[in-house]
Amino acid sequence: MSYSTFLYAVDIDKLRAAVGSKDPELLERLREANSPSDEEDPPPPPYDYVADWQLRVTGEGEILFGGKATTIEKLPQLIKSLTGSLELFFETPSNDQHTAVMIVGNECYSQSGLREVIYRLETMAPDVLWSRSSSEDGSDRASFSADDKALDSLIASVPKNWKSRHGYALEVLSFVLGERLPDEDEIGDLELLQLHSPLATIRHPLALKAPDDFPYLSFLTAEEVVAEVQRLAGIELSFPADPDIENARHAYANCMKVAADSQRGVVSFYY
Structure with missing residues (x-):
């Protein structure tokens, strides 16, 4: 799948309260999460691939x-x-x-x-990246490279003019305040899963108008996550025509269950 959807279980009220909180300790946590790890793989070589x-x-x-x-x-x-x-x-x-x-x-x-x-x-913001690397035990860890100024502005105030860079900064904030849900690197475009997920519809967690650019945001409250788990329970997740889509359908359903068990909402980032 070309695009990926990244899901985070987080208390939506706490996420909203954090934006514009002017909390220096929280800002420091964001900067630490955004800093490259010494254990990460070296950056890929410059793009020079040319297909047939x-x-x-x-x-x-x-x-x-x-x-x-x-x-x-x-x-x-x-x-x-x-x-x-x-x-x-x-x-x-x-x-x-x-x-x-x-x-x-x-x-x-x-x-x-x-x-x-x-x-x-x-994308219109090629300097903002999201990467994943595997640890020695085979698990995945999030590695961010959001714009530092966007992190600062997100904590300083609610951005009046929401930009793409603020979306990537919000992903770091969602990670720090919550947890990355275990999608097993399976979930791409939610529309392709044919599950009619409410997260496939753009819905800004801060009720702001976002630019038509990556990352595309959506969210569910804790109550809506429970309702989504109940809805998915009545849907057959198998998809014989495409094993990749079937795996993604199961991964998505599992993510919803994990979030529901933690009694938190879900914020999605699609890019």
Whole structure:
């Protein structure tokens, strides 16, 4: 899956109260969480990969193959005819065409001669990163590189003009005040899971208007998490057509159960 959804169990009221709290101790905790760990892997080399074929979906929803416009109707036959490697570029802002291309790709890759498919995301905030690395015991730990000034402004006051960088800073705050839910690195675009998750709808936890750029935010209160667990209990999570989607469906349901057991809400970050 090209995009990822990261889920955090956190007390929504405490999260809201922390923004603009001017709490120096909390700000220090954010800075520590945002600092690179000495145990982390070295940064990846500069991007220089060039695939045999390139497919781009623009922020306006246009599909370009090899720089030439094509349509979603022609895409299945086109993908099935390919061999070698394919590189997909998804420009922001996200749109319905992104999801449509993902669905077509998932259905057609196995019928093509492709040996490798690479997804690339292009955001308006390329200097803000989120990375994951594995510890010696095989577990994952969150590693952030949010803008320090965004962390400062988030604690100093409620941002009147919410920017993409504030979203990444809010993710660090959600991590510090709560916990990263165990998604097993399985959850991508929630819409592709076909579970009709309420978190697939943009909903700012601070009731602010966010820019149409990554990360896309949503949240559930503790009560809404319980309701989501009850709703999922009546849904068959198996998805024989795509094992990856089935794994993601189970991972999502498990995350909701963990959050419900802790009696906390959930904040999601999609990018």
